Amino acid sequence: MSLLRVEHASRRFAGHTALQDIDFEVHPGEILGVIGRSGAGKTTLLRCLSGLERPDSGRIVIEGEDITALPESRLVQVRRRIGLVFQHFNLLQSRTVAGNVALPLEIAGVPKAARAARVAELIELVGLSGHKRKRPSQLSGGQKQRVGIARALAAQPALLLCDEATSALDPETTVSILDLLLDINRRLGLTIILITHEMEVIRRIARRVLVLDQGRIVEDGPTAALLGGATRHPVTRAFLSEGRPRVPDDVMDALRDAPSQGAHPVLHVVLDAPAGQTPLLSTLGRRFGLDVTVVQATVGDISGRAGAEFVLRLSDQSAEALDFIRQASQSMEVIGYVPADR
Numbered sequence: 001m002s003l004l005r006v007e008h009a010s011r012r013f014a015g016h017t018a019l020q021d022i023d024f025e026v027h028p029g030e031i032l033g034v035i036g037r038s039g040a041g042k043t044t045l046l047r048c049l050s051g052l053e054r055p056d057s058g059r060i061v062i063e064g065e066d067i068t069a070l071p072e073s074r075l076v077q078v079r080r081r082i083g084l085v086f087q088h089f090n091l092l093q094s095r096t097v098a099g100n101v102a103l104p105l106e107i108a109g110v111p112k113a114a115r116a117a118r119v120a121e122l123i124e125l126v127g128l129s130g131h132k133r134k135r136p137s138q139l140s141g142g143q144k145q146r147v148g149i150a151r152a153l154a155a156q157p158a159l160l161l162c163d164e165a166t167s168a169l170d171p172e173t174t175v176s177i178l179d180l181l182l183d184i185n186r187r188l189g190l191t192i193i194l195i196t197h198e199m200e201v202i203r204r205i206a207r208r209v210l211v212l213d214q215g216r217i218v219e220d221g222p223t224a225a226l227l228g229g230a231t232r233h234p235v236t237r238a239f240l241s242e243g244r245p246r247v248p249d250d251v252m253d254a255l256r257d258a259p260s261q262g263a264h265p266v267l268h269v270v271l272d273a274p275a276g277q278t279p280l281l282s283t284l285g286r287r288f289g290l291d292v293t294v295v296q297a298t299v300g301d302i303s304g305r306a307g308a309e310f311v312l313r314l315s316d317q318s319a320e321a322l323d324f325i326r327q328a329s330q331s332m333e334v335i336g337y338v339p340a341d342r
């Protein structure tokens with residue numbers, strides 16, 4: 001069952017359409033990135049998803065419950081299933097780190113002893129042990145966002161909504177916060193939606209991306225496929241910064257989702273610095289007897305780290321070879337398959 005289902009949701013403001021016919025679903029444990037330019041409708045979508053705003057038409061179903069039809073009293077309870085992480089942290093300056101993290105638990109009426117244990121656990125989870133008595137003014141931006149994340153997790157939400165959560169942070173801190181979100185996703189199986197205008201954020205941790213433009217979803221697909229160039233939409237292309245490897249048009253045209261007999265897999269592979277030491281291409285030839293065609297390649301920074309991105313075409317659909325690449329790389333996705341004669 002999906003955790004969240006948005007069904008044909010639209011929202012208008014004084015004759016202006018902020019969201020139009022938004023339709024998608026999110027499965028438990030997914031990390032979904034939503035990217036769009038300024039005014040695309042990201043904030044409106046986030047407000048609708050978190051129950052702060054109701055769409056004019058359509059439904060938003062969270063854990064089987066249509067939040068667009070709920071009375072305010074029930075909506076308050078459903079909202080507890082959603083953790084929010086904000087761009088500017090929204091911490092209470094008068095409270096300590098522990099006090100900020102405890103706030104949702106206090107509101108939920110969790111008894112003091114249970115609260116203290118949960119707060120300690122959350123502070124450790126976000127890597128802030130030793131800072132719990134500090135005030136927000138004594139913390140760096142990255143540490144403040146860690147407090148924001150711990151607070152958002154306090155009530156054990158089913159869904160974490162991150163609104164430009166790293167936009168106020170420098171690139172290095174951004175990476176550390178994204179790594180923390182990834183770690184939380186893996187450890188807790190938490191579903192995360194990241195709203196952002198930065199492709200780097202998507203690129204680093206979102207496995208799937210929705211591109212919003214003028215209130216509509218213009219793209220919905222695996223991030224690796226988009227990074228590999230499997231898109232023709234101009235807005236999506238604009239987000240994929242220059243110099244990234246793209247699948248050339250002739251390969252794109254021949255690309256199919258399903259493998260036919262003898263078809264060649266086309267992969268998008270990201271290597272980070274340590275994995276970049278693996279002699280990947282020669283090993284594929286030597287150990288698996290494959291011919292490897294480099295369709296496209298970019299060497300340079302990948303989310304702040306030296307690395308390389310490749311679009312590769314393999315001469316055979318070898319599951320062992322794919323496993324090897326998956327393990328030797330930071331990420332690997334099969335973008336599609338091309339017939340052997342192309």
Ligand SMILES: Nc1ncnc2c1ncn2[C@@H]1O[C@H](COP(=O)(O)OP(=O)(O)OP(=O)(O)O)[C@@H](O)[C@H]1O
Pocket residue numbers: 013014016017018036037038039040041042043044045197
């Ligand atoms: N309360 C409102 N009243 C009137 N118009 C609104 C309101 N909220 C949003 N809009 C309009 O809806 C459109 C989408 O706005 P929204 O804030 O959702 O976009 P966004 O993608 O979050 O942009 P940004 O990245 O600049 O925050 C914009 O044209 C905006 O002007």
